[in-house]
Amino acid sequence: MLPKVSAQRFSSAHLTSIEGYRHLVDAALFDELQALARELKGVRICHVNSTGFGGGVAELLARNVPFANALGLCTDWRLVQGTPEFFSVTKALHNALQGASYALTEADKAIYLHVNRESAKLLHAEYDVYIVHDPQPVAFLEAAGRRDARWIWRCHIDTSDPNTEVAAFLLPYIDLYDAVVFTMREFLLPGIRVPHTAFIAPAIDPLSTKNMDLPEKLCRQVVANAGVDVHRPLVVQVSRFDPWKDPMGVIQAFRIARQEMPGLQLALVGAIAGDDPEGWQLLSLVQRETEDDPDIFVFTNLAGVGSMEVNAFQRACDLVIQKSVREGFGLVVSESFWKRRPVVAGRAGGIPMQYPAGFERYLVDSAEECASDMLELLKDSELRRAFGAAAHEHVRKNFLLPRLLRDELALVKRVLSNPPNRR
Numbered sequence: 284m285l286p287k288v289s290a291q292r293f294s295s296a297h298l299t300s301i302e303g304y305r306h307l308v309d310a311a312l313f314d315e316l317q318a319l320a321r322e323l324k325g326v327r328i329c330h331v332n333s334t335g336f337g338g339g340v341a342e343l344l345a346r347n348v349p350f351a352n353a354l355g356l357c358t359d360w361r362l363v364q365g366t367p368e369f370f371s372v373t374k375a376l377h378n379a380l381q382g383a384s385y386a387l388t389e390a391d392k393a394i395y396l397h398v399n400r401e402s403a404k405l406l407h408a409e410y411d412v413y414i415v416h417d418p419q420p421v422a423f424l425e426a427a428g429r430r431d432a433r434w435i436w437r438c439h440i441d442t443s444d445p446n447t448e449v450a451a452f453l454l455p456y457i458d459l460y461d462a463v464v465f466t467m468r469e470f471l472l473p474g475i476r477v478p479h480t481a482f483i484a485p486a487i488d489p490l491s492t493k494n495m496d497l498p499e500k501l502c503r504q505v506v507a508n509a510g511v512d513v514h515r516p517l518v519v520q521v522s523r524f525d526p527w528k529d530p531m532g533v534i535q536a537f538r539i540a541r542q543e544m545p546g547l548q549l550a551l552v553g554a555i556a557g558d559d560p561e562g563w564q565l566l567s568l569v570q571r572e573t574e575d576d577p578d579i580f581v582f583t584n585l586a587g588v589g590s591m592e593v594n595a596f597q598r599a600c601d602l603v604i605q606k607s608v609r610e611g612f613g614l615v616v617s618e619s620f621w622k623r624r625p626v627v628a629g630r631a632g633g634i635p636m637q638y639p640a641g642f643e644r645y646l647v648d649s650a651e652e653c654a655s656d657m658l659e660l661l662k663d664s665e666l667r668r669a670f671g672a673a674a675h676e677h678v679r680k681n682f683l684l685p686r687l688l689r690d691e692l693a694l695v696k697r698v699l700s701n702p703p704n705r706r
């Protein structure tokens with residue numbers, strides 16, 4: 284039996300004006316953004332993805348959509364609502380596109396295409412541009428038909444070295460798009476043939492609940508209420524329970540560092556995303572590994588750790604870890620840098636580009652390296668302050684929402700002023 288699906292419209296926050304962002308970014312960028320918005324006023328854009336919560340794409344869209352509407356565009360966000368079988372297949376496709384091995388079956392293909400096709404049938408509203416995110420809904424265009432619109436596929440993951448069978452299955456659906464977007468040139472999926480390719484890094488919203496300024500006292504209170512001792516050093520990793528984020532490696536690094544710094548505490552703050560069935564297994568592994576360790580805390584969104592709490596943890600800790608072994612971008616790195624926190628992170632995907640010049644030495648390739656960098660930073664508050672200040676400025680210049688919208692709107696303009704893909 285094939286699953287039932289729906290293409291839900293997802294509502295997000297409302298924003299009436301973008302003026303609050305003016306003083307945060309460079310004047311030339313803000314002017315460029317407003318000029319593009321004037322040119323594209325009234326253009327109807329529909330973002331399509333497969334989850335409304337958990338993970339970077341949902342985080343991005345929740346802020347991108349109201350921001351674009353405040354700029355005068357008519358932007359919607361639609362969800363392809365899959366089923367557990369669909370998400371098991373798409374998680375495997377996601378992993379395979381990042382290089383994991385996977386034997387794709389005919390049954391997998393059937394579930395994948397069925398959900399895409401049924402969802403497309405339910406999408407009645409008409410738009411000028413569709414922006415489809417990640418591999419889960421990539422066959423949406425083939426199913427929906429071109430509808431006299433332009434279609435952009437926005438890939439958030441590193442597809443530079445994919446499983447060839449999975450890539451061969453998806454490429455005919457991708458090649459129908461007018462444009463594809465990758466976070467960086469190195470991520471380009473080999474063999475793609477579309478009229479336009481763009482490289483656009485994601486960004487964070489400095490005014491969201493996740494990133495807005497919070498009083499230091501409040502942050503300490505939130506962390507203390509969660510059971511953490513605010514008088515002892517604290518390191519934090521915020522990420523989905525996903526093997527690519529290496530939570531077990533973080534625990535290992537923490538335990539090495541603690542030998543030299545008794546009293547050190549670790550908080551693993553981890554969301555379970557709506558489209559990520561693997562998360563539960565890893566969460567129980569992490570819980571089993573840490574249940575007898577009083578210095579390690581594990582929190583999830585399911586137990587009420589939401590955006591405000593993540594914000595407080597990122598601000599109240601001494602140091603952030605993001606020990607990813609594969610990473611699309613890693614919004615959490617920019618989130619932490621924006622809060623002037625130093626980060627020790629895996630040298631993976633889009634993480635290095637977020638590092639300010641001179642601090643790349645805190646990118647690591649092993650748990651041992653991670654532990655020794657943590658100790659170096661934890662022992663030197665002046666070094667942490669200098670790193671945090673440089674990182675904040677680097678994020679301000681490169682990874683805030685107005686820059687992302689400027690780049691996205693420039694691409695929308697480009698596809699609208701060129702003929703559609705004739706495939």
Ligand code: UDP
Nearest residue numbers: 338339342521522523552553554613614615
């Ligand atoms: N996140 C959260 N709560 C958690 C774990 C993660 O709010 O318990 C958020 C995090 O702050 C970030 C996003 O989820 O905004 C994760 O995005 P990222 O690009 O780092 O990784 P992804 O999950 O997309 O691979």
